[in-house]
Amino acid sequence: MPFSTGFEAFVRSDEPLYLHTWLHIGGPAEFFATPRDRDELKSVVTRAAEQGLTVRLLGGGSNILVRDEGVKGVVVRLDAPAFAEISTIGDVVRAGGGAKLGHVMSEAVAHGLAGLESLVGIPGTIGGALRLNAGTRSGDIGQWTKRATVMNRAGEIIEHERPDLVFAYRQSSLDELVILEAEFELESENPEELSKRMQKQWIVRKAGQPLGHQCAGQVFRNPRGMSAGMLIDQAGLKGHRVGAAEVSDRHANFIIADPNCPSRDVIELIELIRERVQDRLGVELETDIEIW
Ligand SMILES: Cc1cc2nc3c(=O)[nH]c(=O)nc-3n(C[C@H](O)[C@H](O)[C@H](O)COP(=O)(O)OP(=O)(O)OC[C@H]3O[C@@H](n4cnc5c(N)ncnc54)[C@H](O)[C@@H]3O)c2cc1C
Known part of the structure; x- marks a missing residue:
């Protein structure tokens, strides 16, 4: 069966990837999937495995350079609303793997929760930031991560709690195929002071990069x-x-x-x-x- 059969609503062929990467360059993806929920994502992942197609995850595309000839196989992007939800309960912010890091930071700051503001100015999504343990001199995303939910290449969902999570400079133990969701345990602080601190850090970064x-x-x-x-x-x-x-x-x-x-x-x-x-x-x- 051709890979796209039955997936027409969320899989396109020969999608130009320059449209989806920060550098705005690069050739097409053989198949480009934007599943609308976890069931569609699982169908894409399992059919790709059955057909021997490589699956790659694309977040904000801020750390990816696509070659001119493009990529074979399936590129998955979690840009549907179901993968970008953000919510806060107490001092914990929960965010989907496709949520923009900047939006998650703003949600945390608005609730007077400190920690993630040290990442201000880093483009991309929660999935990309966790895969690479995005960070600055003031800290990295890993240090605030309490729990992560991932999907493996067999389409199974696995929960990782803090004791199983290992983060180092630009590395994390979250190496399964898809990072679906994560929770960040943050620290209460005065929202106004926090917001001022974030603005200051943003100005410093903007001047240097x-x-x-x-x-x-x-x-x-x-x-x-x-x-x-x-x-x-x-x-x-x-x-x-x-x-x-x-x-x-x-x-x-x-x-x-x-x-x-x-x-x-x-x-x-x-x-x-x-x-x-x-x-x-x-x-x-x-x-x-x-x-x-
Ligand atoms: C102007 C600029 C400034 C930057 N500054 C910094 C900085 O200060 N610190 C820093 O650490 N980095 C920085 N970066 C690099 C980059 O922004 C970060 O690494 C960012 O976290 C990548 O996120 P992304 O969503 O764009 O990921 P992508 O570039 O799309 O992907 C990066 C990797 O993550 C994987 N991935 C993406 N989403 C998922 C998912 N949901 N599940 C599983 N895997 C996934 C991809 O397959 C790929 O391997 C900067 C980049 C730019 C262009």
Whole structure:
């Protein structure tokens, strides 16, 4: 049976992924699924497994670079309302894997709950943030995570409580196929002071990173005790270009893609940066952005 049969309401073929990624570049997904509830999601996941198709999860697409030739198999995006619900009970905020991190932060701050505001300015969804343990110098999402609900490749739903959850720099133990939902246990604080603190942190971040620039991607992990941006700057690469891709002159760990930039320009620029930093400074940089 063709993969899409019976799934016409929520699966499209050859969907251009540049429409769904932060860098606004990249080729199509063979199948693009936006299930409306957990049952539809399970049907997609199990049929893909039966047909030997690879399934990838796409959140806000802020940490993904899609190659020009696109991707085979199924790309799933949890943008239906059922996957983006946010609610608060006491000092616990519960959010769907497709909820935007910024919306969850605003909900927490509005209820006078502190913790997640340290992530202000990080784009993307709860699912992407948990998979990568998104964070800043002031903290990461993992430290506030109390519980997570996931779906595995067999379509089974599993609950993980705090003792099973392990988070480290840009890593988490949440490596099942889909992060469906999570709960964050936060700390009560005066909402006005909290809101002021978040605004201050936002201003500081905005000044130091090309956040207003939609076509930017943060590229490398920070090597232990060092800043990837600083190393790239020391290697003399701020503003360096390959075709339509450029190292940001505001923060060297970001690449800016001009309109119509092919992904191969960004990939070549990433390779050039890696080689130059290794040659000049003897440090091996590891990519943070995922290349599909
Ligand atoms: C301007 C800019 C600033 C940034 N600043 C920071 C920063 O300060 N700190 C930081 O940590 N990161 C930062 N990032 C990187 C990125 O925004 C974060 O890693 C973010 O958490 C990724 O979320 P996303 O929803 O966009 O995930 P995506 O990029 O869509 O996906 C990232 C990974 O998560 C997986 N994934 C997504 N959703 C799910 C799900 N529901 N279930 C299972 N897996 C899923 C994907 O398969 C992929 O492996 C920045 C990026 C940009 C462009």
